Amino acid sequence: MKRARVAYSGAIHEATPSGADSIRLADGRVVAETDVVWLPPFEVGTVIALGLNYADHAKELAFKPQDEPLVFLKGPGALIGHRGATRRPADATFMHYECELAVVIGKPARQVARADAMAHVAGYTIANDYAIRDYLENWYRPNLRVKSRDGATALGPWLVDAADVEAPPQRALRTLVNGRQTQSGHTRDLVFDIAFLIEYLSAFMTLAPGDVILTGTPEGVVNVDVGDEVVCEIEGLGCLVNRIAGDAEFGRGGTASAQGEMKESA
């Protein structure tokens, strides 16, 4: 089963697919998918993201795969739904998407063994985990200024039940920018697979329903500009559409962020 959360006609609804361009709200109404506001498809708890979790992407970034997963956490303001807009700051020279398989936890997981891990998965969705590389520094890399920006992590459109997906998922994923494919990969190439990640994380942090693990992205990240349409697709899970917006739309003057000029006074 595929489920979405959408805002329509003054309320938030659960919705399911209904044909190519429509969705069915839980109250029976069938509406065009472009007439609703898509929200992340479940109530999101802790957002856990992986870096360098595809060998090809790690190579692309000139890193050796590590012994231990590269894990970072995001704040809740980073999240937006399908068909949302993500701001590209005017001073950025390299902002890129990252198409990722997102694993949604369905039941609490504390010190779970690898063999039992997949039973804690509720389902899957697609993530587009934008990064602004200009802000990448070598302290707790990648820092929140690169990876936990307002509206820079899209989730959706659907939460697909784990029961409907092979375990572990063996799916092709790809990204299209303005209709042209720029990234492709396959979830079989994860350096640390889902069961390992649940075992690893749950050893020190209890995973709870609604927590989500963004499992990393394969090679093929390119710069995106204001006005671009970015589509992240995972075989059988759907297409997550996002648009790149400029500073002006957010009431910002388009001046460079002052933060980069902050000098340490000590």
Added chain:
Amino acid sequence: MSSPFALWAGPLIEVAPFRLSGTVYATLLNHRRSLDALGEAVAAAPYKVAPKGVVLAVKPRQALVAPGGDVQIDDVAEALEVGAALGIVIGTTACAVAEADALGHVAGFVVVCDCTLPRAGHFRPQVRAMARDVSCVLGAAVVPRAQIADPDALAIRVFVDGSLAQSSNTSEHVRTAARLIADVSDFMTLMPGDVLLTGSAPDGPRARAGSRIAIEIDGVGRLETRVVAGAARLRA
């Protein structure tokens, strides 16, 4: 609508007069001695240059401990590093605020005890050391902003088993409270109920199973907690 997921709320944290309903963010490397202690290593690989942007870590919900609660540790042989911090409690939504306006978004201040595993290096996020279950205790009172004349001149004292183990002062921070709010809100909106920890002095005191920890911040209060070995006492 009814969610397919019963939201797991984590520890219920009510700190009168504010409910800390939001996200807790820790600021790292905000004490001047943090970089001084690294010396020439700051200019060497993998860092190469001192940080320019604010360095943050999310303290996830399962790490948080309600006032009066204990810090949990699984391994009795393990030592935790005590991070004593002034927490800024956000009162009104802060997005891209100017430094001059930043303190106007603050509801008040709280004492926070953020226990982590001592960590080697600062290159990777180190979630395993910093996002542990039941590791970050919030103080029992939020002191309204108006009662704190200058949040950037507050002495912080850490006691372990009754002995003074560390002294620092928020005047030693790289970024002031206002500057922190301005820099963070430039890319991440701070919401009412969010707590932004302003940073801890480096090389915090060590605590083990059985240790009693007390943190005092002038004008803000005193937080007491213990380190207890055993399973997480998470409420469903």
